[in-house]
Amino acid sequence: xxxxxxxxxxxxxxxxxxxxxxxxxxxxxxxxxxxxxxxxxxxxxxxxxxxxxxxxxxxxxxxxxxxxxxxxxxxxxxxxxxxxxxxxxxxxxxxxxxxxxxxxxxxxxxxxxxxxxxxxxxxxxxxxx
Amino acid sequence: xxxxxxxxxxxxxxxxxxxxxxxxxxxxxxxxxxxxxxxxxxxxxxxxxxxxxxxxxxxxxxxxxxxxxxxxxxxxxxxxxxxxxxxxxxxxxxxxxxxxxxxxxxxxxxxxxxxxxxxxxxxxxxxxxxxxxxxxxxxxxxxxxxxxxxxxxxxxxxxxxxxxxxxxxxxxxxxxxxxxxxxxxx
Numbered sequence: 001x002x003x004x005x006x007x008x009x010x011x012x013x014x015x016x017x018x019x020x021x022x023x024x025x026x027x028x029x030x031x032x033x034x035x036x037x038x039x040x041x042x043x044x045x046x047x048x049x050x051x052x053x054x055x056x057x058x059x060x061x062x063x064x065x066x067x068x069x070x071x072x073x074x075x076x077x078x079x080x081x082x083x084x085x086x087x088x089x090x091x092x093x094x095x096x097x098x099x100x101x102x103x104x105x106x107x108x109x110x111x112x113x114x115x116x117x118x119x120x121x122x123x124x125x126x127x128x129x
Numbered sequence: 130x131x132x133x134x135x136x137x138x139x140x141x142x143x144x145x146x147x148x149x150x151x152x153x154x155x156x157x158x159x160x161x162x163x164x165x166x167x168x169x170x171x172x173x174x175x176x177x178x179x180x181x182x183x184x185x186x187x188x189x190x191x192x193x194x195x196x197x198x199x200x201x202x203x204x205x206x207x208x209x210x211x212x213x214x215x216x217x218x219x220x221x222x223x224x225x226x227x228x229x230x231x232x233x234x235x236x237x238x239x240x241x242x243x244x245x246x247x248x249x250x251x252x253x254x255x256x257x258x259x260x261x262x263x264x265x266x267x268x269x270x271x272x273x274x275x276x277x278x279x280x281x282x283x284x285x286x287x288x289x290x291x292x293x294x295x296x297x298x299x300x301x302x303x304x305x306x307x308x309x310x311x312x313x314x315x
Contacts, residue, residue: 071268104184113261
């Protein structure tokens with residue numbers, strides 16, 4: 001299983017940093033406003049599927065987002081829904097949702113909404129930027 | 130110049146009008162990627178990493194994308210199709226910033242948009258969160274853009290510190306001018 005690393009970029013669009021490790025420790029961080037949201041996040045979903053289909057049992061997905069537009073919000077939810085599907089099949093999935101203090105962008109609220117929709121259990125972690 | 134043509138006088142009057150209203154940013158034109166990128170930089174650098182700045186940035190991006198996708202007035206210069214044309218203004222007052230976004234909307238679209246904006250205006254924070262979640266779950270997951278639902282408007286309303294304002298002014302039988310106002314505290 002290969003690691004998946006995508007470097008954050010801020011230009012015409014904003015690409016989040018993706019750090020998916022074959023050990024099962026995964027993180028998406030930064031800002032997400034993309035030209036092709038669908039294909040970007042499809043690649044992440046494919047990695048997750050391959051990870052579990054290879055027989056791995058445990059995955060920790062951390063989100064440390066600073067900004068995401070509504071298209072990215074949908075894509076993030078799709079990723080969480082996929083994780084929920086594997087969780088239902090018996091895989092261990094942990095979600096860590098990071099939010100800053102002060103939380104001017106209401107990231108805690110965003111996490112709570114994702115938790116309600118995905119039905120995954122979130123661990124909320126405050127950090128100082 | 131002949132009557133009916135844009136004269137320097139018109140432009141001077143226009144400039145003076147804008148000056149009366151403490152305009153921090155004004156743009157009218159196509160909302161393509163490059164233009165959006167430049168405006169994003171301006172919004173971010175102009176307002177620094179303040180809470181108001183972050184809110185303005187988030188609201189700007191949602192409303193600007195709305196213009197880009199949904200404006201009935203399209204950019205036909207340079208042969209680039211399907212980029213919506215509209216207007217964005219950021220106005221400063223003593224304790225607030227107001228972002229104003231305006232674009233032409235087709236006659237078949239205006240009533241559903243106005244209904245949605247009226248609905249949004251009545252909702253509190255929790256109501257807006259529920260509506261956002263509902264619309265997000267209805268967005269297609271196949272990469273195509275939803276042409277209804279207007280989740281971006283809900284997100285703008287969530288970020289604003291006051292209920293979204295709006296006006297819909299009929300231009301003729303085919304189009305109306307939709308103007309949306311979002312205000313944040315400094």
